[in-house]
Amino acid sequence: MTAESGTKSPTERMRATLRRRYAAERRFQAYGIVAIVVALSMLVTLFVTIIGNGAGAFVQHTARLDISVYPQDIDPGREADLDALARANYQSLVNDALYSMFPEATSRQDRRAVRDLISPGAKFVIRDMVMDDPSLIGQRVSVRVPLSSQYDQVLKGNVDPAVDFRVMRESSTEIPWSLPEGERLISDTQAGYLQQLIRQGEVEGSFNRWFFTNGDSRQPELAGIWGAAVGSMFTLMVTLLLSFPIGVSAAIYLEEFAPKNRLTDIIEVNINNLAAVPSIVFGLLGLAVFLQFFGLPRSAPLVGGLVLTLMTLPTIIIASRAALKSVPPSIREAALGVGASKLQCIVHHVLPLAMPGMLTGTIIGMAQALGETAPLLMIGMVAFVVDVPGSPLDPSTVLPVQIYLWADSPERAFTERTSAAIMCLLGFLILMNAVAVLLRKRFERRW
Template sequence: MTTNAGSVTTPKEKMRATLKHRYAAEKRFQAYGIAAILIALAMLVTLFVTIIGNGFTAFQQYTVHLDVTLYPQDIDPDGTGDPEVLSKANYQSAVNDAMYALFPEATDRQARRAVRELISPGANYVIRDMVMDDPSLVGQRISVRVPLASEYDQVLKGNVDPVVDFTAFKEGSTSVDWSLSPEERLISEKQADYLQQLIRQGEVEASFNRWFFTNGDSRQPELAGIWGAAVGSMFTLMVTLALSFPIGVSAAVYLEEFAPKNRLTDIIEVNINNLAAVPSIVFGLLGLAVFLQFFGMPRSAPLVGGLVLTLMTLPTIIIASRAALKSVPPSIREAALGVGASKLQCIFHHVLPLAMPGMLTGTIIGMAQALGETAPLLMIGMVAFVVDIPGSPLDPATVMPVQIYLWSDSPERAFTERTSAAIMCLLGFLILMNAAAVLLRKRFERRW
């Protein structure tokens, strides 16, 4: 065949041109896929680098060494050792006297106020906890390290302007940018001089921030910790797991193995699938209306949070469990029934063990989803400022995502680094949960 241009086009040449075009399209599609993966990885790396870059300094805290004298007339005048008396004693005066001893030249009111502001306003609680644990400390002179106030801590970490070089400060060279206006300065020149004097005396050092892992929430960022939120999350997940797993698996087994296939079960199946796509805040509104207003259950309690998250995770667990049951070959059921097993024996002795890895995977994924939820818990009051560590699922508590939300809304720079550090801890726990799902699947997986 000859074209108008004089070129010869044969069926073989047409086939080669078509194949060339198809191969080029396939290579372009592969390139698009690789580009998409690279972009996703870049976004993920950017996210982790940003979070780690902002949060790793929260695991370190600058502290000040103090020699505190616990005078009995101030702490326990009657010498009874009553815990209530010890908890309400005046520890602040003992802390202030220890700070004044480091700066004997600070005699006027303004200078002493600057001295007191060097350490955390919650330093007296550190002393109080020590005395509550060991009442025999009353009347003694104890050596203790208390956290530096958040402003100075952030300055020494280089997280805010003006940035202070810790080494230069220790050597006596002040590297504060005093070109900033007084309104823009985080610390004054007098405060910088006092801080430098503390560092040169060797009273300031950086140490592992144990308070971040052992304390509950606090208005003072240097004393704020995630332990209260972690315990609240643990209680909430325990309630969620105790309810959602047996209910979800039982519902899946009945719908897949026993329920007749009719219009009613079709409606139930459609509704379960739709519930999996319902926004989580709707479940929070449901919990607010049913559990709090109708049943009168305690607000901001892990028990109520677990009930709300149970409603939210049930569709996920039911769908995953039904998929795991469907993946079991029909020959397993036929063989069990063929040797005389009852329907119940067939399900519980043969089908469920084979479907259990998929069920456990779906349950852990549902628990991981519940761990990261914030909106439904905000609706039932778990956004409250809770300082005490909850002792049971009925005590007021908060959870990790809500704690992160509260800290992110705080204006202090020290809460910004603690927000990122809490996100790191939450992501680490989620990674562990997903790794546990993979390990359980490998552990219980059976091949046929």
């Protein structure tokens, strides 16, 4: 008999079902492609924004000054004592050099405008130069010092995009500002002094070495990440020295020696739960235990490392246990079969094979610790610290907290340095994750 009109044969129904199934599969693939494109576009937008805002921080405009290092001002006793040299009045040398370049600035207001051209930290540049080479006392030397941040921003086009460095160098007329004087960082008088300094060929833009060699500063043109980088290094060193042996030892015991009972089940559940605890909770724990109970120094990398150790231990334990589970049972059986003890089997056979996975998990945990801010804020590492720490017990800050401090500053120059510090932090995080991937690819064993 033939099929009734309006009904479909089994073959047609099967084909219709297959068409719907294939269409659903194509839609699902399209959804995945759209999700990947959106994620990549967001990532590209993030990097373009950060790089666009932070690229200017790697360039600093400086001015050349001819400094006369007068002995009567620097070292009256001709003793070349470092303490006396450190206390000398170098600002007067900077002012004398500026006044000689602008003899027409005679009024008090004009001289203040001239002094504002140069960063207040220029005296420290000259101080360090003289202390490194006391033979400069009594000589006339040329030294490049940073411009003040507002003039540096003008030359970078961040104040008025209509004015660039070439126009100010080549033009003999007034600068063609597109913004009224009240909306600019510098007045017309200050702009005239800057243009005069530029036309004399004394100003140039160069690589901002101070960003990588200085600690934090109230002056944006002198602020750097070196103090925060050293603090991060000490903090991660303490974290690694504590978290790696403790985490690996705990993983070995739980995976190889601990009996499977209710107690170990509770421990495993709590370790997994601790990996999801908000990081600020560990900061509160560190504040209560390490600072208030044990009395350890506040804002020290030692305390920061202890707090981050508590935070990264669950990650390292979980990764280490997974690495131990990946070692085939035949390795253990073969070692035990030739007379090795349980400890010898683990130390000489299982642990070396599981070590690449353990190192990968440890590096990922260290990268997570490097980017943490909240627990360190709770233990006082948000303090303004100018000096570069010399040990884990010295007051310090870390890169994420330094970024937080700069982001809270209203100056436009600190916005540049915030993005530049983020670039450095992201670069180091990418490097650490790349090392983890390379270790896994290099030492991973396929069974």
